[in-house]
Every structure is written in C-alpha cells, then in structure tokens.
Amino acid sequence: MTFPRKIGLLLIVVALLATAGEFRGIEIPTVRWFYDFEADPNRIGESFWLEHQHRVIGLAMSVAMTLAGLLMIAFGGGFHWNPLTLRRLERFRSIGRGYFAFRVLMFLLVLTMLDQALVGKRALAVRYEGEWHFPAFRELPYSESFFGGTGDEEANYRLLSERAEETDTVVILPAIPWDPTFDSDDQMERLLPMVAKRVHTPDGRDPYNGYAFQFAEGESGPLLRSGRLRQGLPQWSIEVYGPDGEPVGREEWKDGEIVSSSLPEDFEAPEGGAWVRKIYPPLPPALEQRQATQPEKRGWQHRHLLGTDKKGWDIAAQLYGGLQVIFKAAALYLVLTYGIGITFGCLMGYFGGTYDLIMQRVMEIMLNVPFLLVVMILSANIGRDNITLGTILLIFCIFSWIQVAVYLRTATYKEKARDYASAARVLGASMPRVIFRHILPNAVATIVTLVPFSVASVIASLTALDFLGFGVPDSYPSWGRILNGGLENLGSPWIVSSVFAMLVILLLTITFIGEAIREAFDPKKFTTYQ
Known part of the structure; x- marks a missing residue:
C-alpha cells in the first residue's frame, strides 16, 4: 500500500472512532477532541445551534477527514517518492542532532495523545462490588453515591483510592491523578x-x-x-x-x-x-503521599510530582495540558497559515501584473498593523472569558500567511518560466494543475524549511500572550499563565523552573529539527548551476 493510501486509511479510522465514541458516550483519548466544541453551559438552551454545535462541528470535521481519506485512497495508487526527496530525507536522518530532536518531538506527541489515560482526576478503572467500571473513558460521570458515598456530585477517585482497602475496592488512577485546570488542593x-x-x-x-x-x-x-x-x-x-x-x-x-x-x-x-x-498555597514537589491534618482530605492532596502553583493546581498536569494545547494550536496554525499563504503566493507568482500589485499592497498594509494591539483590543471588547483558542489562532493566521506567500510568490515566478511548466500549458493542462501539480512540488522545498520555525514562533507567541493576560481563558491549561504565577511567587522556585525547562527543551528541539531540515533541503547539495 502506498504512503498516501496509508494516510487516507488512517484518516478514515480516526474519523470513525471519533464519531462512534461521541454517539456511544465513550471518551476515546485524543479523538474526543473532534467533539470538544461545546458552547457556554449557561447558554446551551438559548438556541438549537448552541445546544448541538459540538456535534455539528465534530461531524463536519469527521466527514471532511473521511472524504479526504477516500480521495487519497482512490488517487494515491500511483504515488512514487521523488528520488531527490528520498535523498533529502536520507540526508536529514544522517544529521544526528536534528534526527534525535525529531524523535524526541514524536515521543512528546505520542505522550500527549494518551490524553486522560495519563493525566486526569478520573480513575482509569474501578472494581466495585465485583464489577469493573472505567470512569476515564465514559462521558457521563459516576456520582459519589454510586460508589457507596453520599451526594450526587462526581466521585472523588483520589479519596476513593484512600479508602479502597476499607471498602474492598480496586482503584487504578492515571500516572498524574489531577486535571490540568480547576482541580486543586485546600484553599x-x-x-x-x-x-x-x-x-x-x-x-x-x-x-x-x-x-x-x-x-x-x-x-x-x-x-x-x-x-x-x-x-x-x-x-x-x-x-x-x-x-x-x-x-x-x-x-x-x-x-x-x-x-x-x-x-x-x-x-x-x-x-x-x-x-x-x-x-491556594503553592506546595513543593512531593513523590510520596503525605498525611493531611483533615481526615477527609488526606493523602493524595500532597502528592504532586512538580508541586502546585498559587491556585493549588498541579504543575505537571498543567504542563501536560499546555503541551496538548500547543500541539493542537500548531497543527491548526500550519494548516490555515500555509494553506492560505501557499494559495495566494502561487497565484501572485503565476499571474503577476495587476493582481500581484494589489495583493502586495494589501500585504504591506497588514504588515504595518500591530499584532499585539489587535489582540488587546479584541480581548477588551469580546471579554477574556469568551476568547477561545480558535479566536487567537485566527488572529495569528490573518497576519502570518504573508511570509509564506512572499516565498511562494518568488518561487512560482521563477518556476513558471521553466520548460516543464511551458510544456504542461502547451499540452492543455489547466491553470490549477500547472500550479499545484507541477510548479508547487518544485517550489515547496523552501516552504518546508520554514515549518519548524513557524511552530516555534506560534509556541512563543501563545506563551507570551498568556503571560501578559491576553491569551486563552483559564479553562485552557497554559504555560504562560504558569510562568506569570511563578514570577508572582518567586519564593516557590519550582513553578518557574518547571515551565522554563519545558519551554527550553521544546524550543531547542524544534530549532534543531529546523536546522537539520534546512541543511537537508539545501539545493546546493544536490544541484549544479551552470
């Protein structure tokens, strides 16, 4: 099976798993994000759209992925790797530092895909009265009364694990039994x-x-x-x-x-x-359970691998949730920014003339608009609690596609004058086919080298905005918010040091990958100009 067909099959499987999990009430790690677009709980009853928007958006994404997968399976049979591309990939693997950084990044990506199986306050499995239950993978929560407690609120599995021996119950918790947000210790x-x-x-x-x-x-x-x-x-x-x-x-x-x-x-x-x-007083890192002064809140409240912040939220859980947000933001950012930039850049370089002049003036105007000021104005008028990750990424994309378009404009302008482009036009190839089937594959090498640095840029921008208080609301775990809280509590050095170390590791990893890609895709190593 060719590479495009493998990717197409994977897209179809992911879309089917996400849809089946939503309608069966099963929380499948990672793919549950497709249907994670619920409206404000206080506004759900206002209209049909607010009540069902998460399913509409999720179904739309699933259908789009399924169609993309079917197209790749149908038309990907004749795919063959370009020998030059294979030489570049082999060159990339030979660059030790960059290839090692790539493997580290893939390891972090796999960790984030474990989702609630690795980090979360719900137990992975509970054996109660001879029956097994799996709260972390069930959409509807179990109540305290279900496990022999009192009250209708959701069961506290950390406390349930403390009294497991008394009630003959088996509780299997995630490695980090805390939610990234709104899950705290005593106050x-x-x-x-x-x-x-x-x-x-x-x-x-x-x-x-x-x-x-x-x-x-x-x-x-x-x-x-x-x-x-x-x-x-x-x-x-x-x-x-x-x-x-x-x-x-x-x-x-x-x-x-x-x-x-x-x-x-x-x-x-x-x-x-x-x-x-x-x-919430910041607690230092503790690998072992400690007995608390209040019997009903003993044990797990003091077991934090990297300590807690000023709100009592577990730092390790927040770092993990922040990394998930970063990977999701980077994926959406690359799709939107490079999709828009490649399209406009290719059209500018191919047509030139009046269209090129108009688009260049538009880009010059947008480049002179201060990005941070736009975010601050939107945050003040919309309200920080109403801003979502999609809103922030949309603002990023409005200003970030210009750099991609400039590179593609130059490359397309050069490639369209070559013989293979002229031959394609003489043989009757349409304009989209000439641009996206012939010119773009030969111009994309320059764009590939920009991708890692674009990812590093969006990570730094998201962290900076959250640090300044103009980023996503508290419902999203954020590294910038942890850093801000750490600077307000310098007497608790584990807060700043944890997020700073993660930022350095992640940005260095992406930078090493970018340098290796730039060296591997350098045309001077594979081309002789005469």
Missing part, C-alpha cells in the same frame, strides 16, 4: 477591603486585579458572585449564584456597572456583600 481565603468604592488588596494599598468571590457576610455567608476584577471593579462576565449555591446566570459588567444580564426574570440580583480572594 485559604483573604478578605478584600472596600476603599473609596473599589475593592483593594488585603493590605488596602492598591486596587485589586484578579479573580474573586463575593459572599453575603464576609467569608462565612452564602456565595453571591464570582468573576474578575480590574482596578477594584467587577469587569466582563460575572457568575451569579442562587440561595442553594448553584449558578443561576451571568452579568456583564463594565467599569463597575452592569451592562447586561442573563438572570431569570423572577430572580433578584444580590446586593452588598464582601469580596474575598481564595488563595
């Missing part, structure tokens, strides 16, 4: 004083910036609201809670005033109350 609460109608830091010196909770009576009353504060005033989307402590809707705030609300008509918005900051 502390600090009252935020109100000074001149603004919420201030606990010492009362500066207006408070960050996430906070509003309680009716200081730290002991019922929870009223939770959300972000900027300069001591509620900002953007604020969650509102009912008397039972459950969310009832959201309020949109701007500069301390409510601009819109999704609360039920018969619900009165709470007034007054004190704002409180919840603090």
Whole structure:
C-alpha cells in the first residue's frame, strides 16, 4: 500500500472512532477532541445551534477527514517518492542532532495523545462490588453515591483510592491523578477591603486585579458572585449564584456597572456583600503521599510530582495540558497559515501584473498593523472569558500567511518560466494543475524549511500572550499563565523552573529539527548551476 493510501486509511479510522465514541458516550483519548466544541453551559438552551454545535462541528470535521481519506485512497495508487526527496530525507536522518530532536518531538506527541489515560482526576478503572467500571473513558460521570458515598456530585477517585482497602475496592488512577485546570488542593481565603468604592488588596494599598468571590457576610455567608476584577471593579462576565449555591446566570459588567444580564426574570440580583480572594498555597514537589491534618482530605492532596502553583493546581498536569494545547494550536496554525499563504503566493507568482500589485499592497498594509494591539483590543471588547483558542489562532493566521506567500510568490515566478511548466500549458493542462501539480512540488522545498520555525514562533507567541493576560481563558491549561504565577511567587522556585525547562527543551528541539531540515533541503547539495 502506498504512503498516501496509508494516510487516507488512517484518516478514515480516526474519523470513525471519533464519531462512534461521541454517539456511544465513550471518551476515546485524543479523538474526543473532534467533539470538544461545546458552547457556554449557561447558554446551551438559548438556541438549537448552541445546544448541538459540538456535534455539528465534530461531524463536519469527521466527514471532511473521511472524504479526504477516500480521495487519497482512490488517487494515491500511483504515488512514487521523488528520488531527490528520498535523498533529502536520507540526508536529514544522517544529521544526528536534528534526527534525535525529531524523535524526541514524536515521543512528546505520542505522550500527549494518551490524553486522560495519563493525566486526569478520573480513575482509569474501578472494581466495585465485583464489577469493573472505567470512569476515564465514559462521558457521563459516576456520582459519589454510586460508589457507596453520599451526594450526587462526581466521585472523588483520589479519596476513593484512600479508602479502597476499607471498602474492598480496586482503584487504578492515571500516572498524574489531577486535571490540568480547576482541580486543586485546600484553599485559604483573604478578605478584600472596600476603599473609596473599589475593592483593594488585603493590605488596602492598591486596587485589586484578579479573580474573586463575593459572599453575603464576609467569608462565612452564602456565595453571591464570582468573576474578575480590574482596578477594584467587577469587569466582563460575572457568575451569579442562587440561595442553594448553584449558578443561576451571568452579568456583564463594565467599569463597575452592569451592562447586561442573563438572570431569570423572577430572580433578584444580590446586593452588598464582601469580596474575598481564595488563595491556594503553592506546595513543593512531593513523590510520596503525605498525611493531611483533615481526615477527609488526606493523602493524595500532597502528592504532586512538580508541586502546585498559587491556585493549588498541579504543575505537571498543567504542563501536560499546555503541551496538548500547543500541539493542537500548531497543527491548526500550519494548516490555515500555509494553506492560505501557499494559495495566494502561487497565484501572485503565476499571474503577476495587476493582481500581484494589489495583493502586495494589501500585504504591506497588514504588515504595518500591530499584532499585539489587535489582540488587546479584541480581548477588551469580546471579554477574556469568551476568547477561545480558535479566536487567537485566527488572529495569528490573518497576519502570518504573508511570509509564506512572499516565498511562494518568488518561487512560482521563477518556476513558471521553466520548460516543464511551458510544456504542461502547451499540452492543455489547466491553470490549477500547472500550479499545484507541477510548479508547487518544485517550489515547496523552501516552504518546508520554514515549518519548524513557524511552530516555534506560534509556541512563543501563545506563551507570551498568556503571560501578559491576553491569551486563552483559564479553562485552557497554559504555560504562560504558569510562568506569570511563578514570577508572582518567586519564593516557590519550582513553578518557574518547571515551565522554563519545558519551554527550553521544546524550543531547542524544534530549532534543531529546523536546522537539520534546512541543511537537508539545501539545493546546493544536490544541484549544479551552470
């Protein structure tokens, strides 16, 4: 079976697994991402689209992959590797540092594809009362009462493993039994004083910036609201809670005033109350379990391979989740950026003339637009909680395809004047066939050398935006957010050192691969100019 047919078969299998897992309620590692596009839970009932958008998007991606796979199987039978390409690949394998870095990158990619089988708070398997259950691979969660506890909330498998001997239960947890986000240890609460109608830091010196909770009576009353504060005033989307402590809707705030609300008509918005900051003390790395002071929260709460950050989130789990986000972002970024750049670049080089001049002026205008300023404006107007990874990548692609187009324009302009392109046109080949079947394969060598450096660029950009607070929301694990939190807690050096080491390893790996590809695809090693 030829290489394109193998890839096509793999695409079809992945699409079928993703769709079967969604409709059977099975969480299959990695392929479950296809249907991971759910709307805000508070808005799901507003329209049919919001309620079913994750399935519509997932089905669309699955159908597209299936069609692409069928096309590759149908038309990939006559594929043969170009001898020059084989020589370049052999040259790449002979460059020891670059090939070793490539294998390291593939190893990291395989690790991320294990997904919840390696990192997550749900148990891989539980044997309870003689029956086996697999919570990590089941879409609907098991409740505490299902395993002999009390309450309808999701079972805490870390605590269940602690009392496994008492209940004759077998619990198999992932290697890192913590979720990358919103899974934390014990917390502390600090009252935020109100000074001149603004919420201030606990010492009362500066207006408070960050996430906070509003309680009716200081730290002991019922929870009223939770959300972000900027300069001591509620900002953007604020969650509102009912008397039972459950969310009832959201309020949109701007500069301390409510601009819109999704609360039920018969619900009165709470007034007054004190704002409180919840603090999770960073815990140092610990490979062994430690006995906690509270019996109901013992053991696993202190077993963190790389420690915890200021919110109590496990750093190893966040690094793993951040690496997953990076690989997904890099894949989407390359498809979109290089797809747009190659198309426009080839058309500019092939047609030239007025079309080329217009596109060059458009690119010059876009190059003068400050990228960071655009992200900051969108973040301020859309609201950071409403920004998704897709939004950030779309902004990246709007500005990043230009470099690819410039390289392809030059290469296409040179290649279209060669004899094989003229012969194809004389034989009646259409314009798309001449460009994408004859010219592009001979011009793509230059683009291949840019791919690793583009990946390194998008990793650095995502980390920088999250570090500055203009990136993805807290629902996404982020290396930049860990780095920011580490700089605020320099007394806990394991926070900064962990993410810094991962960044250095990943960027050096990609850089070594890029250098090896650039050397392997150097035309001077395989071509003699006369």
